[in-house]
Amino acid sequence: xxxxxxxxxxxxxxxxxxxxxxxxxxxxxxxxxxxxxxxxxxxxxxxxxxxxxxxxxxxxxxxxxxxxxxxxxxxxxxxxxxxxxxxxxxxxxxxxxxxxxxxxxxxxxxxxxxxxxxxxxxxxxxxxxxxxxxxxxxxxxxxxxxxxxxxxxxxxxxxxxxxxxxxxxxxxxxxxxxxxxxxxxxxxxxxxxxxxxxxxxxxxxxxxxxxxxxxxxxxxxxxxxxxxxxxxxxxxxxxxxxxxxxxxxxxxxxxxxxxxxxxxxxxxxxxxxxxxxxxxxxxxxxxxxxxxxxxxxxxxxxxxxxxxxxxxxxxxxxxxxxxxxxxxxxxxxxx
Ligand code: SAM
Numbered sequence: 001x002x003x004x005x006x007x008x009x010x011x012x013x014x015x016x017x018x019x020x021x022x023x024x025x026x027x028x029x030x031x032x033x034x035x036x037x038x039x040x041x042x043x044x045x046x047x048x049x050x051x052x053x054x055x056x057x058x059x060x061x062x063x064x065x066x067x068x069x070x071x072x073x074x075x076x077x078x079x080x081x082x083x084x085x086x087x088x089x090x091x092x093x094x095x096x097x098x099x100x101x102x103x104x105x106x107x108x109x110x111x112x113x114x115x116x117x118x119x120x121x122x123x124x125x126x127x128x129x130x131x132x133x134x135x136x137x138x139x140x141x142x143x144x145x146x147x148x149x150x151x152x153x154x155x156x157x158x159x160x161x162x163x164x165x166x167x168x169x170x171x172x173x174x175x176x177x178x179x180x181x182x183x184x185x186x187x188x189x190x191x192x193x194x195x196x197x198x199x200x201x202x203x204x205x206x207x208x209x210x211x212x213x214x215x216x217x218x219x220x221x222x223x224x225x226x227x228x229x230x231x232x233x234x235x236x237x238x239x240x241x242x243x244x245x246x247x248x249x250x251x252x253x254x255x256x257x258x259x260x261x262x263x264x265x266x267x268x269x270x271x272x273x274x275x276x277x278x279x280x281x282x283x284x285x286x287x288x289x290x291x292x293x294x295x296x297x298x299x300x301x302x303x304x305x306x307x308x309x310x311x312x313x314x315x316x317x318x319x320x321x322x323x324x325x326x327x328x329x330x331x332x333x334x335x
Pocket of ligand 1: 168
């Protein structure tokens, strides 16, 4: 039997959404070699007790696919710190999913980009908040920009279907770089995405330093075709605008603080300890660890369906603006 944990029942609804989860984020590990200022207070922040091993992950994946999942993103923590990352990617690639992507800080991408591509990874999102060495180091609490740049170059050379950049914009820190980050990305064929600081985990302590996506757009007005940013089907919460000079270039905006993106959310998360998490903004969840370790994919699929009934509705529940979000570890849940 698995343990049913409903830590914040006031946020849960008791009827599963009409459609099953199609998209899942796997937090392969909650470990990370950086400690971004909006994510965690320091590098020694607590870790989960017991992570799933490779065999348990294969059962977890089988169960997720049986439950209807068609798109997978590997995240964390830092997924490239996982010793079996290439095996996990190869196992996922063999499932013939509609999408297989990773979100990474790129500190290990220089060596891993080509092997990841060869293993079947299709798309890469790199998190990079600054092009300035000192600021990057400060925002990541010790990260080396040159290492990350070499990782990005390797990703661009490896032939992925798409490379995107995620930049969290923090007032008084990297907001002076909004345009530079966009231009730098465009010059390299990278799609830049600008994120508000969300009140998840450590981000809850930085809510006086949020730059809204509306303000970001205003600062980029001279570069972008006017209009309302639009979502792309099956491509997550970002809303995009295209460049005035070249319609093949675009910028994504991800709110979460000034606006929510819960409506129609089909995303489930699986934490590195095997906890199924139906919503980024609550700690509601259900552990499928024992089922995965026991090799019972059908039972994992049932647990997924049960966890899905805990998904808050996307209308009255206001996502990362709810107080429950502050208690969530982005690193643990799989940001
Ligand atoms: N280690 C990987 C990385 O750096 O991309 C994956 C995990 S990280 C938690 C995933 C994404 O969450 C990153 O793009 C990071 O910038 C973002 N993130 C973390 N905390 C956030 C917050 N409070 N608000 C907005 N974005 C956040």
